Each structure stands twice: as C-alpha cells, then as structure tokens.
Amino acid sequence: xxxxxxxxxxxxxxxxxxxxxxxxxxxxxxxxxxxxxxxxxxxxxxxxxxxxxxxxxxxxxxxxxxxxxxxxxxxxxxxxxxxxxxxxxxxxxxxxxxxxxxxxxxxxxxxxxxxxxxxxxxxxxxxxxxxxxxxxxxxxxxxxxxxxxxxxxxxxxxxxxxxxxxxxxxxxx
Numbered sequence: 001x002x003x004x005x006x007x008x009x010x011x012x013x014x015x016x017x018x019x020x021x022x023x024x025x026x027x028x029x030x031x032x033x034x035x036x037x038x039x040x041x042x043x044x045x046x047x048x049x050x051x052x053x054x055x056x057x058x059x060x061x062x063x064x065x066x067x068x069x070x071x072x073x074x075x076x077x078x079x080x081x082x083x084x085x086x087x088x089x090x091x092x093x094x095x096x097x098x099x100x101x102x103x104x105x106x107x108x109x110x111x112x113x114x115x116x117x118x119x120x121x122x123x124x125x126x127x128x129x130x131x132x133x134x135x136x137x138x139x140x141x142x143x144x145x146x147x148x149x150x151x152x153x154x155x156x157x158x159x160x161x162x163x164x165x166x167x168x169x170x171x172x173x
Contacts, residue, residue, distance in 0.1 A: 003041040003081040004119035005057050010136055034139055039065050042119050046157030050150050059089030080107045121163030
C-alpha cells in the first residue's frame with residue numbers, strides 16, 4: 001500500500017473550461033489559507049482508504065490512520081510512504097514498539113520522489129478532475145465535497161490502478 005498526505009484549500013483548483021471566448025468565468029471565494037488535511041492509502045488492487053481532518057497531520061493522527069488500516073485490511077501490511085517528519089515521530093515509533101510491527105512494515109520512499117508514489121495521482125485526480133473549479137465558502141462545505149468526490153473515486157478502480165501505471169509500477173494484484 002502506498003500512503004501520502006495532501007492539503008485541500010478553499011481556493012479552487014482552476015482548470016480550463018469551455019466558456020465562450022472573451023467570457024472568462026469568475027470564481028469567487030474568500031481569500032484564506034484555511035485548509036483540510038487528508039491522508040490516503042491505495043492498494044495495487046484499486047482500494048482507496050482516506051481520512052480527513054482540520055489542521056496538519058502529526059504523529060498521533062498518523063497512528064490513528066495506521067490503526068484504521070489495520071481494522072479494515074486483514075493480514076500483513078507493507079506501507080510505502082514519503083519522508084514526512086510525522087512518519088518518524090515518537091508517536092509512530094511507540095505504536096510500532098507496542099507490537100504493530102507484527103502486522104505493519106513501513107518503508108520510506110527515496111528523498112523527494114513524488115513520481116514514485118502512485119498516491120500522488122489520486123490527489124491530482126481529486127483536485128483537478130473531481131473537484132475542479134469548485135468554490136467552497138467554509139471548510140465544512142469543502143469536507144462535504146471532498147467526501148462526495150472520494151466516494152465517486154472509490155467506484156473507479158480503473159483510475160486508481162492507472163495511478164500505479166503512471167508511476168511505472170507494475171505490481172501483482
């Protein structure tokens with residue numbers, strides 16, 4: 001399973017439209033840096049696991065997500081993720097020391113290599129396809145729209161699998 005985090009802001013991801021020439025659509029939203037943080041994991045068989053929260057992910061929230069994965073996925077887990085400092089936090093180390101290593105093995109990606117992580121494609125798809133030009137005025141509205149977009153994506157396993165192909169990863173299912 002590949003895991004990654006992303007931020008979703010109230011400012012829309014502006015994407016080309018089919019508006020008539022000379023009639024550029026205007027997207028009106030409040031100018032703010034308020035955002036949601038999301039963490040997801042995708043599997044080579046096209047499953048998507050996602051958690052959203054207000055504020056940045058720190059060690060305890062990473063542990064909560066790992067526990068979520070352990071509840072929903074039976075057997076051993078190989079988790080491949082980037083070098084986010086929260087991944088190396090004391091909370092994660094304590095979680096592993098308490099016996100999680102029986103089921104979870106964590107592997108870091110090489111330094112700054114987003115092209116190797118197929119989960120980056122999930123973020124790209126959610127932001128620039130499912131939620132393109134979307135204007136939300138509150139974080140609650142944004143959370144609702146992100147939930148709907150995620151539900152649509154979960155039914156499109158071919159899109160998730162194409163993220164593995166884009167990262168040039170031919171993994172056995």
